[in-house]
Amino acid sequence: xxxxxxxxxxxxxxxxxxxxxxxxxxxxxxxxxxxxxxxxxxxxxxxxxxxxxxxxxxxxxxxxxxxxxxxxxxxxxxxxxxxxxxxxxxxxxxx
Numbered sequence: 001x002x003x004x005x006x007x008x009x010x011x012x013x014x015x016x017x018x019x020x021x022x023x024x025x026x027x028x029x030x031x032x033x034x035x036x037x038x039x040x041x042x043x044x045x046x047x048x049x050x051x052x053x054x055x056x057x058x059x060x061x062x063x064x065x066x067x068x069x070x071x072x073x074x075x076x077x078x079x080x081x082x083x084x085x086x087x088x089x090x091x092x093x094x095x
Contacts, residue, residue: 023086034065035080038073045089055091062086 020031024044031044042057049055062070065082073079 020081020085021083022081023084025087025089031081035078037078038075041073041079041087042089042091045087046091052091058090058092060088 017032018034020034022029022031024041029044036044038057038059041059041061046055046057059073060071061073061079063082063085064070064079065085066080079085
């Protein structure tokens with residue numbers, strides 16, 4: 001019983017991690033933060049480079065937890081998400 005009491009105070013300061021279920025390029029994904037940046041979304045969509053140097057991404061979203069709830073993102077921007085937020089990420093190489 002003493003060991004349980006000793007463990008309780010250390011657990012009081014921790015917050016339960018939130019999980020958000022989103023869709024990226026038609027695939028369900030789980031993330032653990034409420035705000036995602038353009039760069040983070042691109043990394044979720046394309047986690048490993050495949051030989052394209054300096055790819056250019058276009059990110060659109062809908063059903064976000066902000067106003068406006070849909071739109072596009074550019075590098076450096078972020079979006080507040082909720083369960084069900086949908087992202088479409090397209091990539092192009094330099095031509």
